[in-house]
């Protein structure tokens with residue numbers, strides 16, 4: 001996620017939530033990469049070679065690069081072309097990957113209901129890592145950990161270039177090396193989508209305007225890194241134990257790291273200069289034209305001890321619905337969220353219990369051999385109980401027809417809470433009905449004109465996010481708008497579909513809620529909960545030291561862990577954890593956002609509860625077991641070694657990034673930051689994490705960081721059971737995972753100063769203030785035509801969008817249950833700067849006290 005550098009346009013928009021720190025502090029920021037790592041850097045394999053030949057090129061990375069830089073706007077096909085180049089021969093080519101993915105998901109979900117139960121030992125609740133008394137499980141020492149991680153004393157030296165951070169004037173950011181440069185693919189209007197025939201300011205041209213604005217600030221981009229495409233890593237970068245340099249192709253093996261500055265001889269002059277220039281800006285958006293198709297390998301689970309391998313007997317005959325996140329219990333979550341929530345169903349020989357019983361402890365299963373072992377599984381949305389009620393309701397209405405009883409009576413006497421009942425089937429398009437999240441959403445009830453722009457909150461790689469108010473309700477939302485032409489041009493269609501899928505599927509207190517999504521002729525819209533506190537990164541920056549105390553870091557990292565656990569449970573790998581992508585809710589709790597780099601594991605498995613009734617834990621690692629993907633995605637300083645190596649990565653990357661995040665929260669900089677991208681990657685691969693000695697960080701905290709930053713992903717904390725491994729680490733000993741939402745957040749965001757409020761501005765102008773004091777007229781002039789179009793176009797419903805439209809899989813839909821938790825626009829409110837006040841209810845001594853709501 002980006003920070004918005006306040007530029008010459010700052011008179012038009014305030015910064016990202018307008019935090020009160022200096023702009024200079026924010027100048028350099030991180031970059032997310034997303035690319036297929038150059039094949040030449042992967043260990044050669046049969047499939048890869050095949051893929052290369054499928055690409056019809058002896059120098060596939062260069063050709064792909066050329067393709068990417070080819071300004072050919074014949075965009076609809078190019079994405080599939082690329083897919084063809086990447087999918088190894090023998091692997092079924094994905095002709096409609098997005099629909100296929102959602103179809104797969106629904107197939108998976110359908111399967112889950114029928115699926116035989118895995119071999120699980122069961123406890124009485126789905127609570128993952130708490131023992132029966134609610135206390136965390138003891139933390140087992142792993143004998144397989146690298147010896148280095150136990151060397152707690154070696155903290156005086158801060159190796160590599162990281163030391164320069166301590167010496168520098170600020171401990172603050174230095175993530176992106178330089179001012180980003182314009183993506184080379186921005187082309188004049190009219191070259192984009194064939195649909196984009198209207199205003200020249202819409203679509204690509206409009207985006208060019210956006211990107212111009214971004215020129216003076218650092219970017220979050222998903223980029224193909226030409227550094228990898230043509231050069232590779234220095235030999236010393238591969239000195240770590242897992243990398244075998246002999247497997248590098250000759251074209252990418254270099255004797256000397258200086259060669260890294262030199263593009264390969266095979267490059268054409270043009271490409272040479274391109275790569276060379278790009279190298280100068282290796283981590284910013286000159287690298288932006290990416291290939292969105294992921295190369296995915298699904299490996300057979302070879303672990304014979306894996307209870308989920310092979311066929312499993314069908315066990316329970318009914319289901320018990322349990323909350324996937326024990327943290328829901330007693331949380332401040334609105335009850336409306338629960339019914340829609342994907343739930344874990346414990347299949348066993350119980351009677352059906354409704355989801356409303358989920359707060360009460362589940363009865364102890366009769367442990368009776370295999371038959372007594374329940375299985376946890378995910379269901380998309382509609383709990384069985386709701387189905388049962390519908391049937392009941394239906395029967396009741398039949399009876400009414402025969403004069404036996406009334407519908408309302410049947411509802412009253414229903415054992416299920418009445419608000420769970422949908423008496424009428426909501427309108428849903430055929431496309432929406434096919435989605436896994438279909439029961440959460442209905443036909444869209446809003447459109448672009450339903451919203452009034454208040455201000456620009458920020459803009460990322462491809463999207464612009466506005467604070468808007470819904471005209472009808474005055475409720476505030478964050479409306480993320482993407483130009484279709486831009487998405488097509490830059491082959492981001494899959495990304496936006498993935499983002500919609502994840503947002504729509506998720507229902508978690510620490511993941512931003514999607515209320516509506518819709519499309520118009522030229523734009524795609526995601527209407528999300530407005531996180532008034534803005535980016536957590538901003539909050540960090542407002543601190544003098546740019547860092548927070550250990551206890552506060554524990555708070556944030558526990559919430560992040562819970563959110564990642566949930567994503568993994570759903571089969572998603574987040575892949576872009578960093579402070580910019582963590583937003584702060586008005587309550588001060590975190591909200592994970594920006595899922596366009598996330599990926600869903602293919603053939604995801606059901607989570608499993610392991611252990612005994614006394615010490616159970618939820619194995620979420622199993623959900624994406626065997627899934628590896630080798631896109632080059634993430635943010636430079638947060639990239640895990642396996643991502644840099646390009647040999648494929650798993651959900652373990654999220655635990656690596658958690659380690660970096662905790663480190664950054666505590667010290668104000670990341671542990672492997674180098675002077676340039678090359679050096680950073682080298683540090684990631686080679687260096688052990690070291691800690692500045694001027695910091696009072698506990699041993700358990702350092703131990704946690706070290707374990708999360710184990711370079712060998714199979715030894716990294718989280719590699720055994722996923723989040724449960726992390727949750728039971730001593731660092732989190734005091735955390736009550738089931739009550740996270742009731743913790744007092746360390747920082748409470750507040751809107752303090754006036755920013756630019758377009759609503760007020762427009763009203764003023766309507767009130768004969770056109771000449772406008774304070775240069776307001778100038779500001780209005782800068783409200784671009786593009787923005788007008790964004791808020792004027794008509795919504796295109798699913799059924800209107802033809803099957804061959806590249807966005808036909810993007811659903812126009814509205815959340816069934818609007819929780820009404822969103823802030824309400826108030827004329828007197830300020831929508832400008834945010835300040836973060838330390839929470840008075842929380843201190844070092846009481847930070848783990850919980851408050852009642």
Ligand SMILES: Nc1ncnc2c1ncn2[C@@H]1O[C@H](COP(=O)(O)OP(=O)(O)OP(=O)(O)O)[C@@H](O)[C@H]1O
Pocket residue numbers: 001002003016017032220221222457458459460461462463464465478480512528529530531532534535580583593594596
């Ligand atoms: N729900 C929200 N509430 C408040 N602000 C938000 C919200 N969503 C996004 N923003 C702001 O908008 C900015 C851009 O959003 P986001 O990063 O999701 O866009 P993006 O195009 O996906 O960016 P990226 O390049 O990081 O992918 C964020 O930095 C954040 O400040």
